[in-house]
Amino acid sequence: MEYFVALVVIGIIAWAVINAVQTSKVESQEARTIKSLPPSVGVGVSRLDNESQIAFFNEYEQKKKKTSVAYLCFIFLGCHYGYVGSWGLQIVFWLTGGGCLVWWLVSLFIMPSIVQKANEQVAREALRDLHLVGYASSN
Numbered sequence: 001m002e003y004f005v006a007l008v009v010i011g012i013i014a015w016a017v018i019n020a021v022q023t024s025k026v027e028s029q030e031a032r033t034i035k036s037l038p039p040s041v042g043v044g045v046s047r048l049d050n051e052s053q054i055a056f057f058n059e060y061e062q063k064k065k066k067t068s069v070a071y072l073c074f075i076f077l078g079c080h081y082g083y084v085g086s087w088g089l090q091i092v093f094w095l096t097g098g099g100c101l102v103w104w105l106v107s108l109f110i111m112p113s114i115v116q117k118a119n120e121q122v123a124r125e126a127l128r129d130l131h132l133v134g135y136a137s138s139n
Contacts, residue, residue, distance in 0.1 A: 060126045065084050
């Protein structure tokens with residue numbers, strides 16, 4: 001029985017590493033287009049002039065989180081929620097032992113949505129900062 005549990009754990013970790021590598025390849029191929037942004041932010045960015053869009057993408061690309069890095073943080077440090085900026089949730093994750101391993105297992109499968117939600121927040125903040133800078137420079 002112990003060997004079976006060990007094999008399952010090794011299999012899950014191997015799956016997560018393979019998924020992280022594949023996700024990393026996809027993330028590196030993403031174009032800097034409005035379609036690659038979360039839909040709620042893409043509309044606002046499409047209304048910007050070309051120079052402002054370039055400034056937005058520069059800030060967004062610098063701050064956005066990668067799913068592959070989140071998987072690696074999860075596998076080796078158990079701090080995927082901390083990586084995306086949810087330190088309160090990260091502490092609860094640690095204190096509950098990953099929800100008695102149930103939450104840990106679920107996190108393996110919902111990692112892309114965790115990162116997507118964090119990136120949507122990063123994109124909104126970048127757009128807000130860009131509007132604040134544009135407003136301050138026009139006054």
